[in-house]
Amino acid sequence: MTTDHLPETTPRRGRPRDAARDRALMDATLTELQLHGYGGLTTAAVARRAGVSTATLYRRWRSKEHLVIGAAGVWAEDLGPDRDTGGLRSxxxxxxxDKATALDGPSGRLLRAILGEAAHNRALADVLTQEYVAPLQDRVATLLTRAVARGEIPPVEDPVVVGELVIGPMITHTFLIPHTPDSRPGAEVAERLLPYLLRALGARTE
Amino acid sequence: MTTDHLPETTPRRGRPRDAARDRALMDATLTELQLHGYGGLTTAAVARRAGVSTATLYRRWRSKEHLVIGAAGVWAEDLGPDRDTGGLRSxxxxxxxDKATALDGPSGRLLRAILGEAAHNRALADVLTQEYVAPLQDRVATLLTRAVARGEIPPVEDPVVVGELVIGPMITHTFLIPHTPDSRPGAEVAERLLPYLLRALGARTE
Structure with missing residues (x-):
């Protein structure tokens, strides 16, 4: 292992061995957040769970906040690329x-664990916007533009609200209602939402 | 002040002096949750902020968890009674x-502060369902039944999803997007949601 110092605020992409260590630290962070929430998370517990020393952790992430923000980067990988499937419904x-899979997995657990903290932590709130909200809104806008171009729906006056209609009900269904560890509430509600969203957009549903 | 012991798990409604003390404890709990999240909240800080001794707090609420669950009871007062305004749109x-006002106020801040904790605290999760989700779902169902009876919309196949379409977008708009302390994101998005919800229900929007 090299002993050179990493920049304090800008994580770099490391060699394969570093990438594996990063992944272990991220997984450990998610697990600790899920178990104890942001307030209960300690860097010592994350390091122990990841099998690295606290010193190693601090060489990579200089604070608890940077560690959690790094973990939030998993969101960027969640929402696969936009795909043109040929029609609005599909x-x-x-x-x-795609969103249901993310919400039912580690990304949803992370989101839930940091929502309270983001209320009074501007750095976390900004990560939420950049990594979670913006990619979703972009993908919704792209999908709507295609549907309008195909003549499937009239022009959409408020695509931001449509984005909230896509993600909001899945979040409340996942976060506000108790579920068993094996249930997949996001996936369950996705199919039930579809006819309502299509009607809301003015699409013919048959 | 009497010295008789209160039941450990069932808070009773007290005399006026006790009610004022309860209110101060609840307000202090909400403030501490908002400032520090569930993990950072201590009963000592709540007692100090409410101007009571820790012993007094523990006579009323036997644990941090009971204190927070008691604070959650403010939800029951949030969602005023159902009102028949004569039409689905109104x-x-x-x-x-009504929901926007709640989300933009102490109840929304409480919800946000405990969502993460409720993921691994079944007692809190059950309070969420009983005090927050169930009253909303009941009120949505009542409103839909009236609209169907008036002939404004066809029968609703999935009133639970309609409830999520009402509350979900307001929650995501309030919780996921940074706002200024003075903004009222719930109220702002409520009006924008209305035409989409009416179309989703199959109502004529003109």
């Missing part, structure tokens, strides 16, 4: 199931 | 603005 279904 | 607008 485009929307694909997006709903 | 019924729905009234409900949206």
């Amino acid at each position: 485009d929307l279904r694909t997006l709903l199931h | 019924d729905l607008r009234t409900l949206l603005h």
Whole structure:
């Protein structure tokens, strides 16, 4: 292992051995957040779970906050690329199931664990916007533009609200209602949302 | 002050002096949750902020968890009674603005502060369902039944999803996007949601 110092604020992409260590630290962070919430998370517990020393952790992430923000980077990988499936219904279904998969997995657990903290932590709030909200809004806008161009729906006056209609009900269904560890609430509600969203957009549903 | 012991798990409604003390404890709990999240909240800080001794706090609430669950009881007062305003559009607008007012106030801050904790605290999760989700779902169902009876919309196949479409977008708009301390994101998005919800329900929007 090299002993050179990493920049304090800009994580770099490391060699394969570093990438594996990063992944272990991220997984450990998610697990600790899920178990104890942001307030209960300690860098010592994360390092122990990841099998690295606290010194190693601090060489990579200089604070608890940077560690959690780094973990939030997993979001960017969640929402696979936009795919043109040829029609609004299948485009929307694909997006709903992509988001459901994310919400039912580590990314959803992370989101839930840091929502409270983000209320009074501007750095976390900004990560939420950049890594979570903006990619979703972009993908919704792209999908709607295609549907309008195909003549499937009239022009959409408020695509931001449509984005909230896509993600909001899945979040409340996942976060506000108790579920069993094996249930997949996001996926369950995605299919039920589809006809309502299509009607809301003015699409013919048959 | 009497020295008799209160039941450990069932808070009773007290005399006026006790009610004022309870209110101060609840307000202090909400403030501490907002400032520090569930993990950072201590009963000592809540007692100090409410101007009571820790012993007094523990006579009323036997643990941090019971204190927070008691604070969650403010939800029951949030969602005023159902009102028949004579039409689906105005019924729905009234409900949206009632929920927006709640989300933009202490109840929304409490919800945000405990969402992460509720993921691994079944008692809190159950309070969420009983005090927050169930009253909303009941009120949505009542409103839809009236609209169907008036012939404004066809029968609703999935009133639970309609409830999530009412509350979900307001929650994501409030929790996921940074706002200024003075902004009222719930109220702002309520009016924008209305035409989409009416179309989703199959109502004529003109």
